[in-house]
Amino acid sequence: MLLRKPKEEDQARLMDYMMEHYANGEMSISASNGMPTMPYKEWLEKLNDDESGKNEDWGISETYLLLNDNRVVGILNIRYTLSEDKVEKFGHIGYGVRPSERRKGYATYMLKEALKKCREKNMTEVILGCYEDNIASQKTILNNEGVLYKKSKLKNKNSLYYRVTL
Numbered sequence: 001m002l003l004r005k006p007k008e009e010d011q012a013r014l015m016d017y018m019m020e021h022y023a024n025g026e027m028s029i030s031a032s033n034g035m036p037t038m039p040y041k042e043w044l045e046k047l048n049d050d051e052s053g054k055n056e057d058w059g060i061s062e063t064y065l066l067l068n069d070n071r072v073v074g075i076l077n078i079r080y081t082l083s084e085d086k087v088e089k090f091g092h093i094g095y096g097v098r099p100s101e102r103r104k105g106y107a108t109y110m111l112k113e114a115l116k117k118c119r120e121k122n123m124t125e126v127i128l129g130c131y132e133d134n135i136a137s138q139k140t141i142l143n144n145e146g147v148l149y150k151k152s153k154l155k156n157k158n159s160l161y162y163r164v165t166l
């Protein structure tokens, strides 16, 4: 298992990852930072810009792929310097796992690694949000010491917000 940044050579792997979501009736690719909406090379450039803080809306962020057996099994997005109002809506960290690889501990692992990276950047607290009906994401957060502190609505859906003290 390998958690690393996307490279040019990953294009076909990521296409395969997306297609599996679509075949499963999932039209959005969580944590992909807009991957399906632009040409692959443009997306890689965007990730570089996002890492260097050129994205005024989302601050400094990093996107990682989790690979197993040469396949992308998950995507992770860490938003280190999000403004307070966006943190309170979207949280610092997003993740997704391909449908056929769920319930194997991958999201729990990615979140654990993301929290380590936040700690390395001297963050002292991370906010995580998920919809109330997303039991898998709630459990992923609880597996990583998330403490529920707020319930509110995002896009008219009940959402839960957790705090992790680093």
Ligand SMILES: CC(C)(COP(=O)(O)OP(=O)(O)OC[C@H]1O[C@@H](n2cnc3c(N)ncnc32)[C@H](O)[C@@H]1OP(=O)(O)O)[C@@H](O)C(=O)NCCC(=O)NCCS
Pocket: 030, 094, 095, 096, 097, 098, 101, 102, 103, 104, 105, 106, 107, 108, 109, 129, 130, 131, 134, 135, 136, 137, 139, 140, 143
């Ligand atoms: C949420 C998601 C990332 C979880 O990924 P995953 O790799 O299956 O998660 P894990 O295997 O680490 O499982 C975490 C916990 O959730 C549980 N779980 C996973 N899927 C579940 C489901 N469909 N229903 C109930 N519990 C579930 C696991 O059993 C595990 O609990 P446990 O540790 O108490 O046994 C995955 O379902 C996904 O990609 N969903 C679509 C995108 C998404 O919702 N992203 C998060 C946005 S906030």
